[in-house]
Amino acid sequence: MITVTSLSKYYGRQAAVDDISFEVPKGQILGLLGPNGAGKSTTMRMLTGYLAPTSGSISVAGHDVLTESLAVRRAIGYLPENNPLYDDMNVLDHLQFVVRMREIPAAQVRERLRSVIDVCGLREVLEKSAGQISKGYRQRLGLAQAIIHDPPVLILDEPTSGLDPNQIGEIRQLIKTLGSEKTLILSTHILPEVQSTCDRILIMNRGKLVADGSPDELAARAGSEEIVRVLFKGQPAAGLEKLQAIPAVARVEELAVDEPGVTGMLVIGREGEAGDLRELVYEVVRDEGWPLLELYRQRLSLEDVFKQLTLGENVDEDDVRRVA
Amino acid sequence: MRKGLTVCSRELSSYFNSPVAYIVIVVYLLICGWFFAANLFFDRQASLRGFFAMAPLMFVFFVPAISMGLLAEEQKHGTAELLFTYPVTSFAVIAGKYGAALVLMSLAVLLTFPYVLTIVSLGNPDLGALFSGYFGLLLMGAAFMAVGLWASSTVKNQLSAFILSFLVSFCLFIIDKFIAWMPPPLARVIGYFSIENHFKALSRGVIDSRDLVYYLSVIVFFFCWSLYNVQRRKWRG
Ligand SMILES: Nc1ncnc2c1ncn2[C@@H]1O[C@H](COP(=O)(O)OP(=O)(O)OP(=O)(O)O)[C@@H](O)[C@H]1O
Ligand SMILES: [Mg+2]
Numbered sequence: 196m197i198t199v200t201s202l203s204k205y206y207g208r209q210a211a212v213d214d215i216s217f218e219v220p221k222g223q224i225l226g227l228l229g230p231n232g233a234g235k236s237t238t239m240r241m242l243t244g245y246l247a248p249t250s251g252s253i254s255v256a257g258h259d260v261l262t263e264s265l266a267v268r269r270a271i272g273y274l275p276e277n278n279p280l281y282d283d284m285n286v287l288d289h290l291q292f293v294v295r296m297r298e299i300p301a302a303q304v305r306e307r308l309r310s311v312i313d314v315c316g317l318r319e320v321l322e323k324s325a326g327q328i329s330k331g332y333r334q335r336l337g338l339a340q341a342i343i344h345d346p347p348v349l350i351l352d353e354p355t356s357g358l359d360p361n362q363i364g365e366i367r368q369l370i371k372t373l374g375s376e377k378t379l380i381l382s383t384h385i386l387p388e389v390q391s392t393c394d395r396i397l398i399m400n401r402g403k404l405v406a407d408g409s410p411d412e413l414a415a416r417a418g419s420e421e422i423v424r425v426l427f428k429g430q431p432a433a434g435l436e437k438l439q440a441i442p443a444v445a446r447v448e449e450l451a452v453d454e455p456g457v458t459g460m461l462v463i464g465r466e467g468e469a470g471d472l473r474e475l476v477y478e479v480v481r482d483e484g485w486p487l488l489e490l491y492r493q494r495l496s497l498e499d500v501f502k503q504l505t506l507g508e509n510v511d512e513d514d515v516r517r518v519a
Numbered sequence: 520m521r522k523g524l525t526v527c528s529r530e531l532s533s534y535f536n537s538p539v540a541y542i543v544i545v546v547y548l549l550i551c552g553w554f555f556a557a558n559l560f561f562d563r564q565a566s567l568r569g570f571f572a573m574a575p576l577m578f579v580f581f582v583p584a585i586s587m588g589l590l591a592e593e594q595k596h597g598t599a600e601l602l603f604t605y606p607v608t609s610f611a612v613i614a615g616k617y618g619a620a621l622v623l624m625s626l627a628v629l630l631t632f633p634y635v636l637t638i639v640s641l642g643n644p645d646l647g648a649l650f651s652g653y654f655g656l657l658l659m660g661a662a663f664m665a666v667g668l669w670a671s672s673t674v675k676n677q678l679s680a681f682i683l684s685f686l687v688s689f690c691l692f693i694i695d696k697f698i699a700w701m702p703p704p705l706a707r708v709i710g711y712f713s714i715e716n717h718f719k720a721l722s723r724g725v726i727d728s729r730d731l732v733y734y735l736s737v738i739v740f741f742f743c744w745s746l747y748n749v750q751r752r753k754w755r756g
Contacts, residue, residue: 204756206755240600245600245603245604245753246756247753265607265608266606268605269606271604273601275597275601275604279599279600280598281529282596283536283537284532284536292525296522296526296602296606297605297606298606340601
């Protein structure tokens, strides 16, 4: 449905998007993830034809974004970043303006308006001006103007930014409903959002694509080294020494535990080492006769993957800090 | 072109939803009224000469107030990102906006007709000159408006757009005031660019194709430059 080939965008000499390529099949919900300034909005602006690429090409629904710009724009519904709206118009007038700009056939206008007002829950605010409704309603109006022509492709730039948790839930639900029949790209900083709504995630950093996969694939990707967290009754110094002696262990870190007499350890296995680290740790604790209180394998979360890819930070140390 | 009209009517409703349109019209009519009255009572003349003489300078102030927000506000509030991702050509958007500004300006100008009727009933002015004068007034206003449109497409802030179009309009207005001190060949060139010179003949009832060509050229020139500015923003970001 969408094909992006070697796409770049330079602002002056600074590359905001740097040679990215990807394809989005029909019906997929794609999450575009990345820290501030990664180039997400710039990419979306090029997809919608608002900005022209410096180099590379984009095709949407079989049309080239530069040479068949109007056809591409017809196929797309777009919610820009910060949800700009004509604040001096009331909600109904605003929707009617979009109806006319979107060339919706006269026979369908009533039906489309009714459907979009119901789906987005705008009925109570139809007579209010767009500049005066609450942020949640504004966001719904932004979504309404994006879907009013029932486009096959939806592009939403941070659709839930600045909303309270209830409204985030509602909008997310709405996006899921829409996504069941449309090709959808959304950008966000919120990790649980992509985890719960997206089929696939692209992570961008400094204009480049640094990861591409389903949420599970990405979470699994960084988990090649095992981390086991263990709590037992015993001396920290002895524990450190014995656990360190296991050949499959790369490193052991002590955890701060506020129960007296209890020692906590984070055991980090060597990368690519076969065997279950939990078993090895258990055997040591058993052999030493330390009463075992807790033992579990720690999974790297999507958040860790995100940090690893976009900060180049050492995840292990970060993990220790978080757990401690 | 239907969508150009949609843009135009949205623009007009935003003029009339805010105080801008009313203020512009009322202040314009008050000042014009003053010139009519001065003509009538101080000079004891039932003519439009004073009104037509002041018209260019009035436009230098009023037209930028109408045009300043046309494209600059869309940039500032980010609504340009909506507008230019709807399936509509930049040409239609700009033509629609320019059209809306012209409608507001023409409305202000035509509302001076009660004054004209007063003068017609009191004296017997040259009706031919009156109509060609009004025609020239609208044409000159459209030329100033094209300058305003261009200014609004150049900067992102409407106050800057006002100042920029005021300055350029004022230059077009003032250049022929220095002709007396210039060598004749230069004076002829500069005189041609003066926006007021071309209006003088029209206000006396002489419709000369060279004047029409001048105004149309100014309009086309600044309109195309605005279109170019909008396109360039897409490429530069
Ligand atoms: N109009 C512009 N002129 C110059 N530089 C720009 C412009 N717009 C964006 N940039 C730069 O391009 C880079 C990418 O910006 P972009 O807005 O695409 O990031 P983003 O991933 O959407 O960030 P955020 O999460 O904060 O929305 C940034 O470094 C930004 O400063
Ligand atoms: Mg962004």
